[in-house]
Amino acid sequence: MKLTSLMGLIVVLLLLAMFVYIVEDVPPFGEYNSPVNKYIKLPISVDADGLVASLDAGVLPAEIKNEIERIGFNKENYYPTLEEGNYEIKEPEGVFAVDSGVGWDVLIHEGEIYFNQPVKYYFIKEENGKLTVYRYNWPVRIIEFTEEETATIDSVTSGLADYRGYDTMFEETVIFSGAISVIMLLRRRGRL
Amino acid sequence: MNPDTQVYKRDIIIETTAKVMVPLILVFGMYVMIGTDGTGGGFQGGCILAGAFILYVTVFGTEEGRVKMPESWNALFTSFGLYLYDGSGQLALIFGLGTAQFLNYSAVWPVANVVGIAGARGNLVAFMVSIGIALTVMAAFVSQFFDLAWKEEEEMEAGEEA
Numbered sequence: 001m002k003l004t005s006l007m008g009l010i011v012v013l014l015l016l017a018m019f020v021y022i023v024e025d026v027p028p029f030g031e032y033n034s035p036v037n038k039y040i041k042l043p044i045s046v047d048a049d050g051l052v053a054s055l056d057a058g059v060l061p062a063e064i065k066n067e068i069e070r071i072g073f074n075k076e077n078y079y080p081t082l083e084e085g086n087y088e089i090k091e092p093e094g095v096f097a098v099d100s101g102v103g104w105d106v107l108i109h110e111g112e113i114y115f116n117q118p119v120k121y122y123f124i125k126e127e128n129g130k131l132t133v134y135r136y137n138w139p140v141r142i143i144e145f146t147e148e149e150t151a152t153i154d155s156v157t158s159g160l161a162d163y164r165g166y167d168t169m170f171e172e173t174v175i176f177s178g179a180i181s182v183i184m185l186l187r188r189r190g191r192l
Numbered sequence: 193m194n195p196d197t198q199v200y201k202r203d204i205i206i207e208t209t210a211k212v213m214v215p216l217i218l219v220f221g222m223y224v225m226i227g228t229d230g231t232g233g234g235f236q237g238g239c240i241l242a243g244a245f246i247l248y249v250t251v252f253g254t255e256e257g258r259v260k261m262p263e264s265w266n267a268l269f270t271s272f273g274l275y276l277y278d279g280s281g282q283l284a285l286i287f288g289l290g291t292a293q294f295l296n297y298s299a300v301w302p303v304a305n306v307v308g309i310a311g312a313r314g315n316l317v318a319f320m321v322s323i324g325i326a327l328t329v330m331a332a333f334v335s336q337f338f339d340l341a342w343k344e345e346e347e348m349e350a351g352e353e354a
Contacts, residue, residue, distance in 0.1 A: 113293075113298075114296070114309055115298070115309070148310065150313040150317065151228075151310040151311045151315075153228070153229060154230065154231060157317065158313075158314075160233060161233070161317045161325075165281070169281070172274055172277055173274065175328055175329055175332050176274050176332065178332065179270055179335050179336060182335070182339055186339040186342075186343055187339050188346060
């Protein structure tokens with residue numbers, strides 16, 4: 001066997017192994033409870049003893065609040081504050097409430113003008129005597145509130161044209177510029 | 193190169209099929225274009241609308257196709273679609289009374305008083321944003337198709353002369 005074909009085989013095998021390694025982490029299509037689609041784990045771990053009762057009563061313990069603000073979700077980085085009265089702690093409900101009973105949702109009023117309702121922000125879970133904090137992904141809001149907020153059945157359309165309107169506006173501008181460039185490059189005079 | 197093969201030949205089957213299919217494709221494109229009540233959206237709908245015109249031009253030639261889609265309409269659609277999208281944002285800016293509400297369709301209170309705030313967002317997305325995207329995409333694709341077809345024709349004519 002030639003050396004080059006052997007090296008090609010090794011490269012193909014390495015790529016295959018890398019593919020399998022990556023695909024293991026990709027969630028199955030449509031499974032919205034998988035961690036990649038639902039929330040991201042934050043590097044916060046606090047001892048649970050004594051804090052569970054406080055969470056059940058609807059008050060965020062100062063330890064968790066300090067940890068969240070320490071890793072960057074604070075007022076200097078323009079994140080909503082966790083002051084008293086700005087948040088609510090609830091049992092998980094809605095489309096994403098599969099692991100109900102083991103955690104608490106922290107909902108925050110972001111101070112919007114329209115549809116100023118508490119939005120799911122953090123998810124606190126009790127695991128092995130420790131409290132772990134997760135951060136909800138932003139599509140959670142689109143999936144849960146798209147029909148109530150935009151009177152649109154298709155969450156893809158509302159996410160593309162309403163929640164992310166700037167993105168789509170300048171995509172359309174790119175298409176417009178492409179058409180103008182092709183006209184300038186290819187069109188001969190007198191063939192209008 | 194045999195010049196007889198280059199001459200445009202009429203084919204009754206292809207022409208009839210195209211004449212039947214083009215209006216149907218246009219209606220389907222308009223259904224896909226408004227994406228709030230089902231699937232679809234402006235980009236897909238615009239591509240389907242452009243496909244109808246490209247089918248017509250492919251069958252009947254650039255001369256007759258240019259009658260169906262004149263250059264003036266094409267140029268108008270390209271820029272007017274973009275202006276519809278930007279104009280929906282500027283409507284929110286105007287009716288938001290000076291607050292920074294660009295592209296926040298909830299602020300368009302003349303529509304929101306009739307159909308509700310959520311309905312205003314849905315209707316503006318359906319009838320200004322999606323139609324604007326579809327018009328721009330359709331006109332851009334048809335324009336590029338015409339440019340490439342003309343370039344090919346001119347190269348063929350130049351080759352025959354030489």
